[in-house]
Amino acid sequence: MKIVVCIKQVPDTTEVKINPQTNTLIRDGVPSIINPFDLHAIEAALTLREHMGGNSTVEVLTMGPPQAEIALRDALSYGADDAYLLTDRAFAGSDTWATAYTLSGAIRKLGFDIIICGKQAIDGDTAQVGPGIAEFLGIPHVAGVSRFESISATELRVRRLMDDGYDVVFTSVPVLLTVIKELNTPRMPSLKAKLRAKKMEIKRLLRTDIVLEEKDLGVNGSPTQVKNIFAPQLTKDRRMIEGAPNEQAEQVVQVLKDLRCV
Numbered sequence: 051m052k053i054v055v056c057i058k059q060v061p062d063t064t065e066v067k068i069n070p071q072t073n074t075l076i077r078d079g080v081p082s083i084i085n086p087f088d089l090h091a092i093e094a095a096l097t098l099r100e101h102m103g104g105n106s107t108v109e110v111l112t113m114g115p116p117q118a119e120i121a122l123r124d125a126l127s128y129g130a131d132d133a134y135l136l137t138d139r140a141f142a143g144s145d146t147w148a149t150a151y152t153l154s155g156a157i158r159k160l161g162f163d164i165i166i167c168g169k170q171a172i173d174g175d176t177a178q179v180g181p182g183i184a185e186f187l188g189i190p191h192v193a194g195v196s197r198f199e200s201i202s203a204t205e206l207r208v209r210r211l212m213d214d215g216y217d218v219v220f221t222s223v224p225v226l227l228t229v230i231k232e233l234n235t236p237r238m239p240s241l242k243a244k245l246r247a248k249k250m251e252i253k254r255l256l257r258t259d260i261v262l263e264e265k266d267l268g269v270n271g272s273p274t275q276v277k278n279i280f281a282p283q284l285t286k287d288r289r290m291i292e293g294a295p296n297e298q299a300e301q302v303v304q305v306l307k308d309l310r311c312v
């Protein structure tokens with residue numbers, strides 16, 4: 051069984067700072083880590099590999115700048131078999147749609163049975179990339195997996211967390227799963243594993259290695275337009291909005307317009 055794990059390198063902070071000119075994240079001077087949800091994705095993949103045995107493999111993949119190699123090397127020290135860095139100037143400025151499109155192209159090239167993503171990234175926070183990859187590949191996905199109930203080469207039975215409890219979902223393989231923290235406790239890499247990972251090759255994938263439409267890549271292929279991003283100032287000002295629901299809705303829209311949110 052071939053398991054591909056998508057990981058994202060994110061700033062090690064919960065206070066994300068935005069460049070007001072470009073509306074992009076300020077990453078300079080902020081240490082980076084593997085997105086915490088993705089550690090659970092790696093652990094899930096390693097557990098599946100142990101369960102399935104045989105020729106099962108775990109491959110980790112990230113799309114990002116060259117320094118994202120550090121995250122991949124960390125993932126290798128946890129026990130992944132191979133690591134791929136999808137990096138190219140053509141991918142810069144990708145929104146979630148273009149990110150999912152590009153990752154799906156790479157995963158199609160690598161081949162897969164199960165793809166595992168974190169539920170969401172702690173910087174972008176949209177939780178769109180995993181389901182987006184599944185859509186581009188035309189495979190089912192289960193989001194928010196909190197437990198494996200049963201596993202075979204052709205079928206999985208998993209629990210997914212819902213607002214009012216959980217669902218038990220049967221799915222065929224191939225499938226994409228996004229996982230939450232309740233699923234497992236990520237293992238700690240041993241010193242020996244860290245030393246081994248240091249020597250392992252990080253394989254690079256460029257735009258020319260993958261069959262992708264040029265127009266759908268990077269900032270040009272990103273339908274999301276970020277008009278304005280800002281951290282709300284905490285104030286004690288309050289304004290009560292009165293009236294019928296439609297009048298209240300109009301007033302809310304006006305307030306948001308005044309704040310340049312819409």
Ligand SMILES: Cc1cc2nc3c(=O)[nH]c(=O)nc-3n(C[C@H](O)[C@H](O)[C@H](O)COP(=O)(O)OP(=O)(O)OC[C@H]3O[C@@H](n4cnc5c(N)ncnc54)[C@H](O)[C@@H]3O)c2cc1C
Nearest residue numbers: 056113143145146149167168170171174175176177178179
């Ligand atoms: C218009 C626009 C422009 C942007 N420009 C930039 C930019 O210039 N630079 C920049 O860094 N960000 C940029 N972003 C943010 C970037 O699009 C998102 O960070 C990215 O698409 C992932 O979305 P997310 O963080 O919400 O991930 P989520 O959907 O919350 O992530 C869910 C899971 O998907 C997987 N995943 C997500 N991203 C990756 C990845 N890159 N590689 C592998 N797996 C992944 C992980 O498993 C993760 O746990 C931009 C966003 C928009 C809307």
